[in-house]
Amino acid sequence: MIKVKGFKFAGISCGIKKSNKKDLGLILSEKKCLSHAVFTKNKVIAAPLEIGKEVLRFNEIYGVIANSGNANACTGKKGIIATNKILNSLSKRTGYKTYNFFPSSTGIIGVQLDYEKVNNGISKLVKSLKQESFKDFAESIRTTDKFIKFKHKKIKIGKKEGNILAIAKGAGMIHPGMATMLCFLITDLKFNKNTFRNLINNGVNQSFNCISVDGDMSTNDTVLGLSNGMAENKIIDNKSTDLSKVTKEIYRIFYSLAEDIVRDGEGSTKICKVTVKGARDKKTADFIARKVSNSLLFKTALYGSDPNWGRIIAAVGSTQIEYIESTKIDIHIGKIKIVKNGELFGNLKPANKIMKKKSIEITINLNKGKAQAFMLTNDIGHDYIKLNSLYTT
Numbered sequence: 307m308i309k310v311k312g313f314k315f316a317g318i319s320c321g322i323k324k325s326n327k328k329d330l331g332l333i334l335s336e337k338k339c340l341s342h343a344v345f346t347k348n349k350v351i352a353a354p355l356e357i358g359k360e361v362l363r364f365n366e367i368y369g370v371i372a373n374s375g376n377a378n379a380c381t382g383k384k385g386i387i388a389t390n391k392i393l394n395s396l397s398k399r400t401g402y403k404t405y406n407f408f409p410s411s412t413g414i415i416g417v418q419l420d421y422e423k424v425n426n427g428i429s430k431l432v433k434s435l436k437q438e439s440f441k442d443f444a445e446s447i448r449t450t451d452k453f454i455k456f457k458h459k460k461i462k463i464g465k466k467e468g469n470i471l472a473i474a475k476g477a478g479m480i481h482p483g484m485a486t487m488l489c490f491l492i493t494d495l496k497f498n499k500n501t502f503r504n505l506i507n508n509g510v511n512q513s514f515n516c517i518s519v520d521g522d523m524s525t526n527d528t529v530l531g532l533s534n535g536m537a538e539n540k541i542i543d544n545k546s547t548d549l550s551k552v553t554k555e556i557y558r559i560f561y562s563l564a565e566d567i568v569r570d571g572e573g574s575t576k577i578c579k580v581t582v583k584g585a586r587d588k589k590t591a592d593f594i595a596r597k598v599s600n601s602l603l604f605k606t607a608l609y610g611s612d613p614n615w616g617r618i619i620a621a622v623g624s625t626q627i628e629y630i631e632s633t634k635i636d637i638h639i640g641k642i643k644i645v646k647n648g649e650l651f652g653n654l655k656p657a658n659k660i661m662k663k664k665s666i667e668i669t670i671n672l673n674k675g676k677a678q679a680f681m682l683t684n685d686i687g688h689d690y691i692k693l694n695s696l697y698t699t
Contacts, residue, residue, distance in 0.1 A: 317446030320427030331446030
């Protein structure tokens with residue numbers, strides 16, 4: 307059974323969602339947590355993020371309260387009041403301070419959050435807290451997700467055994483900086499503050515900042531790391547012999563969740579890793595990978611299993627990066643080279659078979675340097691339009 311020492315979880319329905327599905331979740335630690343968060347780069351941010359950023363400055367986090375079905379974004383002063391009312395209610399029912407909880411919301415933008423529904427459910431929420439109820443929490447933060455998303459790893463540090471658990475949601479409005487998503491990494495391992503911060507930052511940059519479903523950036527994106535140190539291991543810092551092992555696991559967990567988010571992209575049927583190699587620098591490699599991944603022509607070709615390399619090379623050229631030469635570009639679908647020196651190479655039939663798979667890798671080699679970058683993306687088809695054209699109704 308998956309358990310993280312000192313952490314309990316809950317997820318209930320409080321009536322925000324018309325479907326009466328779970329829409330209110332709570333994470334609570336016995337001990338104060340070392341915390342660090344990464345947020346959306348959108349200039350329009352939701353009320354819980356405004357308050358959450360202030361909460362983090364107190365450095366007294368014990369848990370998270372999150373709701374789905376309503377983003378509490380673009381709700382003005384009333385949105386701030388709603389979040390504060392929820393935190394006050396939670397404080398009264400738990401005995402903790404309001405700044406001991408990080409607030410989070412996800413769902414429809416521009417609709418006032420009915421905090422009375424939330425507050426009416428808080429007693430039940432607190433009573434429901436259990437060590438093994440992380441799946442209830444994961445269910446409570448879903449919106450258009452087809453499945454709950456979590457990853458767990460037991461890890462030994464010296465003679466002590468610790469746990470890393472990450473719970474995420476996300477399926478639409480996914481775009482780097484970060485994506486339209488929430489992720490809560492919960493661990494009982496003990497970390498140095500700066501080491502923990504760097505692990506979260508670097509992990510996000512190699513996972514959630516490398517995914518795109520539809521190119522739209524959200525107002526609520528949050529990756530929050532919480533460490534209560536109750537595994538009682540020797541503190542993990544930059545000099546620890548176990549740092550590389552822990553780093554590998556956190557990066558693997560984040561990357562795996564990022565894949566799940568793309569795989570669950572609204573209406574998607576495939577996941578595709580677009581790698582750009584042979585660039586002069588990482589920045590331009592990243593820019594090109596993002597440009598291809600967000601091309602609607604490319605994404606619809608994915609949906610149709612069409613190895614239309616013309617759309618790929620056109621997207622590369624549309625970046626207008628000066629050092630690109632079309633006569634130097636090679637493109638592979640899987641291990642099959644379909645473009646050499648900017649022209650068709652060989653037969654496209656084998657590539658067509660690969661394009662029908664659920665997981666595809668496309669490599670673009672600019673042959674201009676040694677830098678590279680990647681993006682995880684998916685196809686876009688009819689169901690994406692169906693889901694998003696009727697989302698608020």
